[in-house]
Amino acid sequence: MDRIDAKTLAGLLGGWAADGPLYRALAAALRSAIEADSLPPGARLPSERDLAAALVVSRSTVVAAYDELRAGGLVDSRRGSGTVVAALPALRRPGADGRVPGGTATSIIQSLVDERADLITLNSAGAPASEWLADAVAAVAREDLPALTADAGYQPRGLPALRSALADCYTSDGLPTVPEQIVVTTGATQAISLVAQVFLRRGSTVVVETPSWPGCLDAFRAAGADPIGVPLDDEGARIDAFAAAMSRSPSLAFLMPTFHNPTGMLMSPARRRRIASLAAEHGVPIMEDNSYDTLFGGRPAPIAAEPDVEAITVGSLAKTVWPGLRLGWLRAPVEVAERVARHKALVDLGSPLLDQAVALRLLPRLPAITEEHTTALHARHDQLAGLLADRLPSWRWRPPDGGTSLWVELPGVDAAAFAQLARRHGVEIVPGAAMDPDGTHDSYIRLPFTYPPPILDELVDRLATAWKALRPNNSRHSTRD
Incomplete structure (x- = not known):
């Protein structure tokens, strides 16, 4: 079987990081995917270096995770083939690993199932109910x-x-x-x-x-x-x-x-x-x-x-x-x-x-409801745009004509990789690869501005912290590219 692309595997694992050592969390996520047959026998896992880049972790984290799987008999190392999923005697049914099966919207739907209170999830752009x-x-x-x-x-x-x-x-x-x-x-x-x-x-x-x-x-x-x-x-x-x-x-x-x-x-x-x-x-x-x-x-x-x-x-x-x-x-x-x-x-x-x-x-009443909704959205759009301009000035976007989100370009960054890091800083985002499988928008993310003002403040604070961790030489007051 062909090697699984690192970005594909990263998307399959979704929000794998948890408290404790990262290598154990990664090993647990890979183990669940193997036991649920999401990673079938014979599948060739990405190299340690490629998977580390896709997950924004150190290579040693992936090496240690693969070692745990190898010790448990879940993968084999073959000369010339790398790390390959081993055949297991009994597999669970798809979904038994706690992951929503298949599709480009998997991570979006997964967040609805997981209900993690500590996450600011940007997978949906819904607002609180109208009065x-x-x-x-x-x-x-x-x-x-x-x-x-x-x-x-x-x-x-x-x-x-x-x-x-x-x-x-x-x-x-x-x-x-x-x-x-x-x-x-x-x-x-x-x-x-x-x-x-x-x-x-x-x-x-x-x-x-x-x-x-x-x-x-x-x-x-x-x-x-x-x-x-x-x-x-x-x-x-x-x-x-x-x-x-x-x-x-x-x-x-x-x-x-x-x-x-x-x-x-x-x-x-x-x-x-x-x-x-x-x-x-x-x-x-x-x-x-x-x-x-x-x-x-x-x-x-x-x-x-x-x-x-x-x-x-x-x-x-x-x-x-x-x-x-x-x-x-x-x-x-x-x-x-x-x-x-x-x-x-x-x-x-x-x-x-x-x-x-x-x-x-x-x-x-829909015209009146929409007018109130639009007024609130304008204010929240302006707040988010102002926060991004101050804290993340290198990020770019076209001012939207309407809707509920900014479509933001991250300069020189794979948004799927940034999404891995952002989740470990408490933000779940939708990277461009999920919205354009052709790869044209891999450096984009969708940022809804439907959240209450305090949440928008916290959101940008977490994103800025994750961005600094990804690019430690970024200056808070750097100019736009």
Whole structure:
């Protein structure tokens, strides 16, 4: 078997460091991966030097960890082959090592499972719940329960009143929509996964922006598809690259035109028109994820508003109201919505009606909720940007048009390696390699600014300490490169 790349192994181990000697923590993490068959028999482990560089530890730490595995019969050393995983008589099932199995979003999801209180985790960009949420929940409990509980509760397409309200929102925003075009989902992620199941098959291709959100890449790969990356410029997905991707006859194109995650970019109206025209010309459906902007109106029209293009528009209340309100939706041509609803019926028979009733109460207030949310985000963005400029002046980023994060370039540094060190200083970050598997953004990290001001202060303090440990000659007052 080929040697496992050091960066790949580092990603597989995730947050392996713990209290006590590092070599013992590393040996324990490798042992768990071997026993759970995440590292199969015959796999060649990276050299001590390469793994040390990927984990930002000394070579002696890796040597000692490999020695422990060798003493336990878990690995063999073979001349010319290096360190190889030994065959074990009985292996546990995947997941028995406490790690979330597979995928580019593994470390992101892992942090949700681990629940380490000492970590500031940047794997999600959710904010605390809107103050409007409590009123909506109370109104549902006070006024809506009798009608809701009279229903059996199985609504794969979604609560009819909510679908009608969402259709009205799109129509008033200049995109004529009927309730039959709406499917309510358990968050935007489920909507994306369901559309992937409808359009993608093993061996098909899907166009994605680079960088993109790891969970989306996982959903497409789970459906058997291979992503085709399209880089961004200041207006959105680059036309030349998008046109080249269209010529390869993809089954689907996935875009985040409104406050792209992670860059925060807003695709221009002209770029939306050109993208839609190319997709229509080649007969490729577009799925646009607008879940980072739940304010109807005041933005460029969705790509779905362009003529002739087959487009599915995804929305959500998670970023504006509360991530714990797992409520999303999609708007699609009627026949596509029907196919999605059939897939959703197999998954969960319909999203919870209580959540949908709360969402229905919130929709009329959404402009006011979004305005309050945006004001708070502006203040936190300014705070984080100011702290970074003071404590980490060599870091670079393009001011986002919106969204919830900064997309930051670390000068001359592999962000995956910095992520290993940052975690040992109490910060869990998403490196660019997780968001762009092609390697173009390996020096980038995503920094959400959704956290309360005290957390942002502590966050930058920890990052600055980790950065100094990585680059001890860095000066606090050095100039930008």
